[in-house]
Amino acid sequence: DIQMTQSPSTLSASVGDRVTITCRASQSINRWLAWYQQKPGRAPKLLIYKASTLESGVPSRFSGSGSGTEFTLTISSLQPDDLATYYCQQYNSFWTFGQGTKVEIK
């Protein structure tokens, strides 16, 4: 099974800050990686697929990069609405989620 490890588990940043979340795969997954945002009590929302393609309707302050085993999700200017937990998910071989990164606003 492919394991996905996110870091950090929690981060605290101020409005306007640039925020980066890392996701590492236990083996190469090419670019078969998605990022989701989940707010408390809600279903996850797809932000990015194929590592860097922005889902329709998602603000352009979100971006993704990487390939192989290392990936990043970047929020270029953190907004209050971005308070959420973010998950990566690989789909190179079956499906596996990272453990999540909780983003808090200072």
Next chain:
Amino acid sequence: QVQLVQSGAEVKKPGASVKVSCKASGYTFADYHVFWVRQAPGQGLEWMGRISPNSGGTDYAQNFQGRVTMTRDTSISTAYMELNRLRSDDTAVYFCARVSHYDSGSLDYWGQGTLVTVSS
């Protein structure tokens, strides 16, 4: 618009079974695989499996092999997930989701979630 509407919350005793439904609307049900993902309280997301509404073919995560069954009824555009031999650690919110229109593995529409509580 695309919608996935799940059945309501359930309370079950250990050893029982639960069957959760996911009714799709706003798109051609047969054209997109349906996935099931669960989330235990305060925990992350766990992929359980998927079903092809067209063929009925399934893939199950190893953790659930032998305990989960995914089915569908194309006449009413509904997918089902049945979990047997429930344990207390099966207490979770169960989500259905549709595979993305643009690739074969990300999930672009999700149901609202169904809370299943397992308690004696």
